[in-house]
Amino acid sequence: MLCYYISDINPAGPANASVILGAKRMSTTQTMSTLDPLTHDHDQCIARALDEAERLCAQRGVRLTPLRRRVLEEIWQHHEVVKAYDLIHRLSTEDHTVKPPTVYRALEFLLEQGLIHRIESLNGYIGCSHPALAHQCQLLICRGCGQVEELDDPTLSAALQREAESHGFRVDQQIVEVRGLCPHCAPAGADVSAR
Amino acid sequence: MLCYYISDINPAGPANASVILGAKRMSTTQTMSTLDPLTHDHDQCIARALDEAERLCAQRGVRLTPLRRRVLEEIWQHHEVVKAYDLIHRLSTEDHTVKPPTVYRALEFLLEQGLIHRIESLNGYIGCSHPALAHQCQLLICRGCGQVEELDDPTLSAALQREAESHGFRVDQQIVEVRGLCPHCAPAGADVSAR
DNA sequence: GTCAGAAATGTAATAACATAACATTCTGGT
């Protein structure tokens, strides 16, 4: 259960795409560890995420409105962290400026439905790779390419839960974020200074 | 290795002290799990933290300047999360307003020296309970009283590290924050709505 | 169909968090 793709180059995106300058449009869906950067059909990837979202919202009786769907779609454009104000800019046009509350409300909905994750250490958001089930995930955040791998290791979350409970703590939510370098950026790690 | 005290009531603090209205000044130092809210000498607690900081900085050849010491002291006033702008207000007087960079630079220094932890999910800071050794800690953050228990379970951090590495990820930093209710607030949990 | 209430969205203003850029002061070594 994980998802970690090399996205297309996004000239307007977070300023770190240059690290993976070799990667371009791709063809099949794969999990990270086995992913050939050259073989990922991201259009299909977006489509699957949106279909799944439609399905889950219908099933739950909540409304994936055009706006909410649009925000989710933007978040899935790349496998990189997306900032709220990026979304505001991306959704705005010459004749219509989207205001912060609009985007934050959509994000709130998507978070509630488990369709996206918030990355606390970056004030950003990414699509959830397996939204069908509630879960406590672990996020591996690459400071090289800005991409995020979502892990869902039940052993880890159970261990953390157990440890917290052993101190009498009642757990609502786990926030587990690992910062470092992904397999694609680590080899060139010497070139990737701290960000 | 942990620290979790009931602080004095802080009328100017994060607006959640009412939950522990019964707790007041105390007398001995104890770890959380065994702590009687009525028996914690917080003056001694602050003094120890500052002494330890002085010692470590001297040992490392870095300067715990009056300003930095003052910021650390303010952070240790209570065992609750402290915000940067709280510090700005607390350090400002009628005739001198402390500006954001001043505080942020002091925080940066204290973070570098491992004397405080940043809490990503709250944009806040707390004193580190065992600054002598570099460590990856787990923070238990109570939404009832705003207090934070710092765990340092090497098994957990090693497990997370191992899991990340098994996905080819090179770990720089772990951020592990558990949100929920501490033992003192959990019993009254029904009264403590989400914050 | 239409109407009332709820849900969603729009808008303006501002709060909360953080940094860049440059000036000044302090500190320790010579």
Next chain:
DNA sequence: ACCAGAATGTTATGTTATTACATTTCTGAC
């Protein structure tokens, strides 16, 4: 006393997020 580097002061601004209230859209009861 002088210098270099560290630390702090100051101004301005960038970034992230929320409050409060107006308007529109949707849904279900009739």
